[in-house]
Amino acid sequence: MMMMRALGRFAVAVMVLLQSTLASAQLDPNRTPPSLDPARTANGLAPTPPMGWNSWNRFGCEVNEAIVRKAADRIVATGMAGAGYRFVVIDDCWHGKRDGAGFITADPARFPSGIKALADYVHSRGLKFGIYSDAGAMTCGKRPGSQGHEYQDALTYARWGVDYLKYDWCYTGSRNAEEAYALMAEALKASGRPIVFSICEWGQNQPWKWAARIGNLWRTTGDIGDHWQGKRDWRLGIVDIADLNEPLAAYAGPGHWNDPDMLEIGNGGMSDTEYRSHFSLWAMMAAPLMAGNDLDRMTPALADILLNREVIAVDQDRLGRQGRRVSRDGDAELWARPLADGGAALLLFNRGSRARAIDWSAADAGFAPGARLGVRDLWAHRALGSASGGRLTVAPHGVIMLRLTPASAERTHRG
Ligand code: GAL
DSSP states (O other): OHHHHHHHHHHHHHHHHHHHHHHHHHHOTTSOOGGGOTTOOOOSOOSSOOEEEESHHHHGGGOOHHHHHHHHHHHHHTTHHHHTOOEEEOOSSOEEEEOTTSOEEEOTTTOTTOHHHHHHHHHHTTOEEEEEEESSSBOTTSSBOOTTOHHHHHHHHHHHTOOEEEEEOTTOTTOOHHHHHHHHHHHHHHHTSOOEEEEOSTTTTOGGGTGGGTOSEEEOSSOBOSSSSSOBTTBBOHHHHHHHHGGGGGGOBTTBEEEOOOOOTTSSSSOHHHHHHHHHHHHHTTOOEEEOSOGGGOOHHHHHHHTOHHHHHHHTOTTOOOOEEEEEETTEEEEEEEOTTSOEEEEEEEOSSSOEEEEEEGGGGTSOTTOOEEEEETTTTEEEEEESEEEEEEOTTOEEEEEEEEHHHHHHHHO
């Protein structure tokens, strides 16, 4: 009996010692910060670029729970869920105040049922649920940010059933970006729930150089606008964004993606031809595909774009190699992306305002010169026979997107 008591006291003493050592290690200013830990890895999520819908591009700060529920319903009803769109993400402006203990709450006027109920609803539709916060004192929409509340917020998100966090960079003062994002990544890990981590610091601190160890996707540019080219207010055109994101190809791969921002398809500022180019360029760049339109007002032409499974298959290709521009002749460009089946996607892209004949060859797509390839047009949904090159006329601001399959792989595919 005496022996048992002594053992018990010893065990308690060991635990107290262990806890205080851990606590002082956490407080130790010389401790390696999580961002500098050489063994650090991200969370193992997002083997292919995340797909879903986000409230910001269409609804901005006017978002509310009815809009989010409706989006979840429409993602299922339109067939988008079946095509791979899984995450329903509320962007900025869902927040209310922090409670007396510092926990974040939802805006009671816009989200009267609370975020947990909304997440449950999204999950009941077979989808995943995402939310937004900011590494600074406030979000860009001036709601409470997560700075100083990282662990509390991560815990709250996990309790609500959050599967995806977009984490912005407004009002961060002199914070070190890598450190700030690593801290939230630690908090998310500690919450015990798998949560895809979307880093949104607009490419200001070259996140492609450090963020693969911290999160699953990182914005490479400032905000996208619903227009073709040039800056409008602070927003960039889709062509400008493609140009900024393209040279970063080497940094992307399974679990860690360059994010050239969310889709503007269907928001009314561009033609269907331009929206097809937008979607194709994003697929060539292995970009996350987050639709940003009002899914209740989707024309058949827009649905044909967002639901083009052949283009989505390129985006989601499991090899995860981001495509590159391989040639440029004035407004005529070729972009190529190697695919897991040994084939490649090839984009004939006309930036100009006149129709343009564009030549392509097997060598442009990384095959031996003269190699015979099965050629499929991913917008016409049509096989174009076999060829080792050709010339095709591309509409102004348009694309032709081809999937090229080497003859041997074709035979294998046909069994
Ligand atoms: C920006 C971000 C946008 C959107 C917005 C919300 O910083 O790039 O995608 O999240 O904040 O206020």
